[in-house]
Amino acid sequence: MQKILLIEDHAEIRENMAEIMEMANYTVLTADNGKSGIALALEQIPDLIICDITMPELDGYGVLHLVQKNTTLRNVPFIFLTARSERAEIRKGMDLGADDYITKPFDGSELLNAVERRLKKNTQFADLPASEICLDRFKEKRNLNHYKKKQMIYTEGNHPARLYYISKGKVKTFRKNEDGKELIVGLYSEGDFLGYTPILENVNYRECAEALEDAELAVIPRAEFEEVLRYNPSIMKKFIEMLAENINERENKLLATAYNSLRKKVADTLVTINEKYNKEKKEGYFIDFSRDNLASIAGVAKESLIRTLSDFKNENLISLVGSQIYILNYRKLVTMHN
Known part of the structure; x- marks a missing residue:
């Protein structure tokens, strides 16, 4: 049976939630504050942590911080509990790395749906091997977008909503100055990923991408890409290495252009x-x-x-x-x- 750690200082809410999840055949561990919750998590290694934000001694943000610092717990999915009056803090929690949140008051179906959804995603990604093979999941059974020669793929200033994988063809990325003069900053070909830099940096596109010839690109939704990065440190490491390599290449190109x-x-x-x-x-x-x-x-x-x-x-x-x-x-x- 899958273990769920529930950290909630309000006794009645804690008991009701535990009862609902136990009726759904989950093993439920409970703690009434953040400190005891962390101790229990380290001892039991749960499959999921549900944690209230506002608690004495150690609040939910502190719990999440300690969970992420621990190599054993950092990949355990984490759901925040929040009151409707705390909605302004939801974004803070998600930015800090929480996987989901449940807004109080809620009914049993909302709770169980959130639990099932998060556990299912965790199981889906936990079995992926920590190697190059992980990246193959982006290349298989994908819809291919077809681009004609000189057709734009994305443009500078737009929000990055997807990751691209080049199945066929060549692509260039470029920037233009105020006079409209173009400088090509990247060349890509079959087997390359495209458009991951702004997603990793959480910024809009800083350049344009255009097909140099007729090309076919697989499209991976941003949310799915970020989900895989969250549960697979090896894939995150790979993309960070690619990002560092691109930065090094651009710095060398800048020096070459200048001198x-x-x-x-x-x-x-x-x-x-x-x-x-x-x-x-x-x-x-x-x-x-x-x-x-x-x-x-x-x-x-x-x-x-x-x-x-x-x-x-x-x-x-x-x-x-x-x-x-x-x-x-x-x-x-x-x-x-x-």
């Missing part, structure tokens, strides 16, 4: 695209980006880019066939002097 020569910027752009989209180092691979996009990635004027590509062609570093670019001397591009 690298024109030739070095163009060479690095060709190398970056080749490494991103030709990871298997296949023979005959060609870069088929518009000159506008190449200039935007390099952070140079289009005319300067075209002139530099012509120089590279004359030096037998690349071959140009229409808009396609074939790299002939990869090593020299990589080691291009600044």
Whole structure:
């Protein structure tokens, strides 16, 4: 039987709630204050904690804080009990990490529905392995959104309501200055997640995303993504690592834009695209980006880019066939002097 810890200082409410949950075949542990509740939680390791917010000695926020600091308890789902007059504090509790809340007064069905819903979600995510395999759940049995070349996926300033997984195609993220000049800040391809940064940082989109070619993207609702992060520290760690890597790449790009020569910027752009989209180092691979996009990635004027590509062609570093670019001397591009 699943164990529920109920922390409530009001004796009548505590006894009534315990009776209702026991009738539903739950094992109920009770405590009349936060301190004794924490002690009981550490001793019994419940499957769910229901805790009143306003209590003497240690209030509900303090209980939640201690639960989250403990490695054994931090993944136990936590539900706040609150009076209608405390609704202003509900947001505070959710922001601190509570999974749900029940507003007093409530009937038995409301209580049992909340308990069942939270226990079901906890069971759903608890069995996921702490490895790369966890991320596969985002890729399977998803509805795919189809995007045409140059179609916008999301725009700067909008609220991030979903996470994207690229099943097919290439995507760019970019920002524009006041004059409308575009700077590409990210390149993505099949197998990449997109749009997780603003969700993790809880901000609106700081950039736009656009399909570089016809693409298919799986869509994961934000609430589901956040739910998985809450119950799977390994997945959270993975996305934080991806976030840190993106920050490092952007810092390096900023330095390169500020201090690298024109030739070095163009060479690095060709190398970056080749490494991103030709990871298997296949023979005959060609870069088929518009000159506008190449200039935007390099952070140079289009005319300067075209002139530099012509120089590279004359030096037998690349071959140009229409808009396609074939790299002939990869090593020299990589080691291009600044």
